[in-house]
Amino acid sequence: MTTLLEMREITKEFPGVKALDRVSLAVREGEIHAICGENGAGKSTLMKVLSGVYPAGSYDGEIHYGGEVASFRSLSESEERGIVIIHQELALVPDLSIAENIFLGNERAGRGVIDWRATNRRAEELLRKVGLREAPTTKVDSIGVGKQQLVEIAKALSKDVRLLILDEPTAALQENDSRKLLDLMKELQRQGVTCIIISHKLGEVRYVADTVTVIRDGMTVSSGSAKGLSEDDIVRDMVGRDMTHRFPDHVRTPGKLLMEVENWNVWHPEHGERQVIRDAAFTVRAGEVVGIAGVMGSGRTELAMSIFGRSYGRNISGTVKLHGQPVDLSSVDRAIAAGLSYVTEDRKTLGLVLDETIRFNTTLANLGAVSKGGVLNRNEETRAAEKYREALATRTPTVFQKVVNLSGGNQQKVVLAKWLFTEPEVLILDEPTRGIDVGAKYEIYTIINDLAAQGKGVVMISSEMPELLGMCDRIYVMNEGALVGELSAREASQERIMSLIVNERETA
Template sequence: MTALLEMRSITKEFPGVKALDTVNLTVKQGEIHALVGENGAGKSTLMKVLSGVYPVGSYEGEIHYDGGLAEFRTISDSEARGIIIIHQELALVPLLSIAENLFLGNERSKGGVIDWRETNRRTEELLRKVGLREPPTTMVDKIGVGKQQLVEIAKALSKEVRLLILDEPTAALSESDSQALLDLMLELKAQGVTQIIISHKLNEVRRVADTVTVIRDGTTVSTMDAREGGITEDRIVRDMVGRDMAHRYPERTRRAGDVLMQVKGWNVWHPEHSDRQVIRNADLTVRAGEVVGIAGLMGSGRTELAMSIFGRSYGRNISGSVEIGGTPVDTSTVPRAIQTGLAYVTEDRKSLGLILEENIQRNITLTNLPQVSSAGVLNEAEETKVAEKYRRAMNIRTPSVFQTVMNLSGGNQQKVALSKWLFAEPQVLILDEPTRGIDVGAKFEIYGIINELSAQGRGVIMISSEMPELLGMCDRIYVMNEGELVGELTAEEASQERIMSLIVTD
């Protein structure tokens, strides 16, 4: 196959940071090319150079595309050549229809007036190509994230895409939606669409990729032909992190103590649909020094259970009791839940877990401002001292605690979110998808932090859609299905088969 894209010796610098250092990338016509690396390795920066977000002149090196030198000054320049990027945060307008989103800025019109018949006809054609049967007039906020991802791909097809770039396309999808998207990628490949996928899910990379390029610390480490069959996940991980990882999950001694938290008879109703019960008679316990997992399919009620316990952040008509150390406690509001020793690290760190426009220091101290205040006035020197302590302890990769959080990689953002809640000094920490969207190296560091918390005698509740993660980290696992806890397994009893069996036989 001939090369459709060659990026030669790409170097990109920001003040004080060299994000890319002579990176080379060759993508062949008609292949699926995986780009992998740790958070902050430079993958997204490289794709922003390619797509014109960082225009020619702002970087060193050359881009050769379709046989000639390409100099993209804007995103429109790259799109005009058929290069379309779909970001992890989808760029759809929720309150517009599917058809309106597909042709926004690219309207089908006659005499300056939108031709809705043609727009809807063309939309139906594009939706069929990606396997959707929704009417073109369906509002985007009425369909799930998996279908929204497919709408984004349909939008790319409407622009006659030749090179499709997908940045963490399955990060927020269920297992079934993820498999459907990977199947679609293979179909598009059969139709001649060249694709670049950025992903931390190495099993998905191995399933669809023809070629894998690893970037570490802003440089190209290796490019491997996946079709030869010799690429293993361990090989990719070694190139990503620069060392062998004999164990994906750090070892620890399991020492569960007395019951630390107990939830009894927990019932929750939907906040908007008063006739729909979301959580039914949930009972769970967490012991001191124990990591307790909650497994279940997307929509099973795991997040709703966690949020309702933590300050009743979700739901209405909530009933049941929570005990900490054998004493009933009031968790009816978030401040009261924090006072009782609970903390909740949300699955959506960007929207709900962090203030992205603020710096690291301010984010970390938010949950415990009295500790860095005197007579109601913030002590900024103390704030800085606290933030520096967590920067070192959590290995947050940043030149300064005054760095804006939105400029950090996903893994470092997650460490800031964890630091924020650890500063609240909780007895029980609820972690909702704690490693979503971060690389294997950052995952290992977060697993180590979880183990340290358990060694200190704290209780950890871990919600995860990755069953190997639950099996590798947890002392006990509750299985949830349709709002009910349908089973409980010890670490010795648990397996992916046992967990799925409990879900499907409920």
């Protein structure tokens, strides 16, 4: 195969930080090339250099594309040459139709008037190409995340893409949707499209990639054929050390019954006739990590949010007891006061104020602890933030750093710090390691184990079954709004969990 893209000795610096240090990358025409590395390793920065987000002249080194030296000064220039990036945060407008999103900024028009017939006809062709049967006039906000990801690929194909770059394309997808997307990449490869995939999911990398390049601390560590490459090989290059055990060792002795949820029922906040949670009941003991497994749409997040201050749903009924006594969880403030905390799956939108500092975010859920008479004590706020920065080993030179500038793993630690500062007895962790690398995951797992060792109760919602199996003492399985089974750590396996998810409802 001929080389389509070669990035030579790319160096990119920001004030006080060298993000890329002589990184080199070669991508052959027609291959699927995976780029792996920890959060903050420089993967996204490298792609922004390639695409012109960081224009020629703002970095050192050379880009050769299609046999020519390329000096892209903007995103539109790279797209004109067939380079299209799909970011982890999808760039779709929810209130517009699929067709409108596909051709946004690239409208099918004549004399300033959009040709809707041509637009919808071409959109339909592109949707068939990516395996979507939805009508082009369907609004984007009415389809799931997996289908939205396919709309993004259709949008890329509308630009006559030659090199398609996907940044964490399966981060928010369930296993079935992930596999469909990876198979689509293989189909696009057969059609002559070259792909670069950035992913933390190493099983997916090994499934789809022809070549794997690993970047660590802004430098190229390794690059070679994916054939025969094990996950342990990739992990070792990513973190710079062997990780014999993906999950930290732990010995737990769960104590007294801490939380009981009984007969919990929730209806949809907008469609009042639709019941989202049905008669849910589960328990958590002190010092125990309890998992909740289930596919996307099974009701896991809705269950967690409805318990935490009724922040989701209507006509909620049921009882939550702490230490055997019913507690009032009718608002978020009351839930926090009762001893509950909830770490959202969407840290960037709901968990953090990205443009504010670590200090600001750490104390946000418990301002009363750092204020007196309604006046915030900045020194106390700084001390609290420093305490949790040190306790959680958050990698940052100062708590005055803006959260938006942190890696995903360190952002997740700030979210955890915010809720630990409320001194909860029960923590509900919703996808606590989503979108973070294997090294940062291990650190989060260690924090979870430490919390259990302190006698806290932890509820862990995760789409990654190996994560639940590696971390939890008991696992509840959720399907279509109901808890359909309970498995001990000894009984649990991916096969038994899946059999419950597909509604066989075996007795645990």
